[in-house]
Amino acid sequence: MERTLLDLDPGMCGTVTRFAGTPGFVRKLRTIGIREGKTLTVVARHPLGGPVVVEVNGREVTLGRRMAQRVIVGEPA
Amino acid sequence: MKTVILMGNPNVGKSGVFSRLTGTRVIISNYPGTTIDVSRGMTRLLDTSVEVIDAPGTYSLTPTNPAEEVTTKILETADYVINVVDSTNLERNLYLTLEILERGIPVAIALNLWDEAGHQGITIDVPELERLLGVPVVPTVGLAGQGIRELVERLGDARPSETIQPMSEEERWAMVGRITGEVQTIAHRHRTFRDRIAEASIKPVSGLLIALAVMAVTFLAVVAIGEGLAEYILEPIFDLYTPFVMQLSDALGPGILRDILIGHLIDGEIDYEQAMGLLTTGLFVPFAMILPYIVAFYLALSVLEDTGYLPRLATLVDTFFHRLGMHGHGIISVFLGLGCNVPGAFATRVLETKKQRFIAATLMSISVPCMAQIAMIFGVLGPFGMRYIVMVFATLLVVYIVVGLILSRVIPGECPEIFLEIPPYRMPNLRVTLSKTWMRVRGFVGEAIPYLFLGILLVNLLYTVGFLEWLSTAFAPLMEVWLGIPAEATAALLVGFLRKDLAVGMLVPLGMTPVQLVIAVTMLSVYFPCVATFVVLLRELGARGLAAAVGVMVTTALLVGGALRAVLIGF
Numbered sequence: 001m002e003r004t005l006l007d008l009d010p011g012m013c014g015t016v017t018r019f020a021g022t023p024g025f026v027r028k029l030r031t032i033g034i035r036e037g038k039t040l041t042v043v044a045r046h047p048l049g050g051p052v053v054v055e056v057n058g059r060e061v062t063l064g065r066r067m068a069q070r071v072i073v074g075e076p077a
Numbered sequence: 078m079k080t081v082i083l084m085g086n087p088n089v090g091k092s093g094v095f096s097r098l099t100g101t102r103v104i105i106s107n108y109p110g111t112t113i114d115v116s117r118g119m120t121r122l123l124d125t126s127v128e129v130i131d132a133p134g135t136y137s138l139t140p141t142n143p144a145e146e147v148t149t150k151i152l153e154t155a156d157y158v159i160n161v162v163d164s165t166n167l168e169r170n171l172y173l174t175l176e177i178l179e180r181g182i183p184v185a186i187a188l189n190l191w192d193e194a195g196h197q198g199i200t201i202d203v204p205e206l207e208r209l210l211g212v213p214v215v216p217t218v219g220l221a222g223q224g225i226r227e228l229v230e231r232l233g234d235a236r237p238s239e240t241i242q243p244m245s246e247e248e249r250w251a252m253v254g255r256i257t258g259e260v261q262t263i264a265h266r267h268r269t270f271r272d273r274i275a276e277a278s279i280k281p282v283s284g285l286l287i288a289l290a291v292m293a294v295t296f297l298a299v300v301a302i303g304e305g306l307a308e309y310i311l312e313p314i315f316d317l318y319t320p321f322v323m324q325l326s327d328a329l330g331p332g333i334l335r336d337i338l339i340g341h342l343i344d345g346e347i348d349y350e351q352a353m354g355l356l357t358t359g360l361f362v363p364f365a366m367i368l369p370y371i372v373a374f375y376l377a378l379s380v381l382e383d384t385g386y387l388p389r390l391a392t393l394v395d396t397f398f399h400r401l402g403m404h405g406h407g408i409i410s411v412f413l414g415l416g417c418n419v420p421g422a423f424a425t426r427v428l429e430t431k432k433q434r435f436i437a438a439t440l441m442s443i444s445v446p447c448m449a450q451i452a453m454i455f456g457v458l459g460p461f462g463m464r465y466i467v468m469v470f471a472t473l474l475v476v477y478i479v480v481g482l483i484l485s486r487v488i489p490g491e492c493p494e495i496f497l498e499i500p501p502y503r504m505p506n507l508r509v510t511l512s513k514t515w516m517r518v519r520g521f522v523g524e525a526i527p528y529l530f531l532g533i534l535l536v537n538l539l540y541t542v543g544f545l546e547w548l549s550t551a552f553a554p555l556m557e558v559w560l561g562i563p564a565e566a567t568a569a570l571l572v573g574f575l576r577k578d579l580a581v582g583m584l585v586p587l588g589m590t591p592v593q594l595v596i597a598v599t600m601l602s603v604y605f606p607c608v609a610t611f612v613v614l615l616r617e618l619g620a621r622g623l624a625a626a627v628g629v630m631v632t633t634a635l636l637v638g639g640a641l642r643a644v645l646i647g648f
Binding site for chain 1: 165168388496590
């Protein structure tokens with residue numbers, strides 16, 4: 001069973017394996033630093049359908065839940 | 078003349094480098110055909126005078142919003158590019174660098190925020206990076222001016238890169254990874270106190286508490302600074318000014334000229350708030366009553382912006398704003414709107430879709446009073462007690478939420494989710510903060526004063542020809558029966574289209590009860606934005622969008638006004 005970024009609880013890490021989305025969506029994530037092979041740490045997941053905050057390369061990025069659902073992650077390398 | 082373009086990702090300190098290069102003579106202009114601000118300045122580089130353009134920040138040359146489109150267009154006019162790169166985040170910045178180099182333009186790279194990278198234990202092998210990219214690379218600290226001289230000297234060596242050739246997107250990503258791996262080393266670092274604060278301020282519970290504290294401190298600071306400026310600096314200046322006005326008044330004698338310039342004296346004394354003359358109310362309202370709070374507000378806003386707190390706030394409030402059809406970025410237009418609705422309307426541009434921009438702009442016009450209006454509301458309702466002021470703002474908040482919930486359901490279109498980078502906390506730089514505040518305050522003075530004068534002139538003329546009386550009679554049923562306020566308030570609502578602050582002041586001589594004032598003041602905020610905001614809305618939403626927005630405004634105003642009357646006065 002594949003896990004998405006949204007399945008990770010705050011404090012957990014995962015390595016991006018692939019994206020499930022349009023090329024435009026993929027470019028958007030990559031240019032902000034979320035790329036295949038990167039390890040993401042979930043900093044916060046806001047309640048009531050709120051956004052997810054992840055740390056990548058020492059930087060924090062906020063993204064909506066539906067976006068987080070399209071980031072497929074594996075065990076951290 | 079040669080053109081040098083500064084390019085880079087958002088939040089890399091590009092403006093700092095720009096102001097170091099060009100000094101103070103900077104022109105901020107709108108890019109032709111758009112309303113995106115672009116700073117231009119002249120300087121002497123390479124023994125000739127050149128124009129330096131600060132292009133809007135972008136992550137790539139494949140634009141995803143209007144600001145990035147402007148950047149891509151500006152690049153086509155470049156003789157040289159200075160690519161400003163964030164040394165603390167080399168990997169992410171390199172994608173844009175490669176794209177620029179592939180264009181075959183002479184480039185020099187500024188590795189900016191070099192000091193911050195050092196603190197974070199990041200080291201970059203500059204000569205190796207230079208070799209791999211085939212263009213000059215210079216470490217800089219833009220705010221302190223460090224490395225700028227060398228950057229200018231090395232710009233002379235800038236040539237089109239020979240090592241970087243056009244490549245596919247996948248190849249580019251691979252190369253970004255390869256270069257970063259070769260030149261960058263990151264030392265392991267312990268978590269600092271600052272990291273803990275940063276984390277606490279973005280988590281749901283602790284973040285919300287911190288946000289409330291930040292808002293409370295901001296509000297109290299604005300009030301304290303504003304009151305201090307008014308009481309100790311500006312009002313004493315007007316005390317010195319009064320004798321001159323009185324002399325002028327005597328010299329003019331009764332007549333229309335005195336009515337327009339000085340206005341009406343009450344018991345031979347000048348009441349600056351009520352006289353309605355160009356040289357009395359026309360100067361006092363903007364300078365003594367509003368300017369202090371504008372200065373205070375923009376100072377606070379600049380500090381919030383420069384510390385990097387606003388993206389965190391946007392994250393925290395995203396859940397709420399998403400329900401209203403926007404996302405967390407919507408808070409920025411509310412915040413700017415509290416200063417002045419005009420920049421607030423511009424700020425809706427950061428939202429991606431038409432639907433989101435329409436909702437944000439309409440809600441701001443309806444429910445967010447500008448600082449000038451807020452200052453007057455406090456001035457007019459304050460003497461009757463805090464609870465009346467609370468009534469006004471509570472009503473506006475409820476209206477914002479209810480109208481937002483309705484609009485997000487009935488308007489067709491997409492509501493994309495929030496997606497933004499959280500910059501690290503930075504200490505605001507005094508010079509930058511003050512110059513930013515100064516620019517905004519100057520903007521307010523330049524825009525507000527002409528409209529205020531026009532408003533006062535118009536009121537005096539319309540009053541003289543009897544139009545205001547006619548208008549009051551025509552609107553009497555609506556005002557008296559539906560809203561429960563005197564028919565004379567019609568004139569204030571008319572003037573509110575020009576200046577809301579002046580309109581609030583015009584309500585004072587009508588001798589209304591506090592509850593009637595609450596209704597009238599709330600109406601002034603809800604029914605229509607002022608003409609300056611109107612023009613911006615037309616540009617941002619188009620004629621059809623604006624017509625729809627006006628429909629929402631008028632409907633809301635009538636319903637809210639009637640409801641307030643029913644609740645506060647009864648039938």
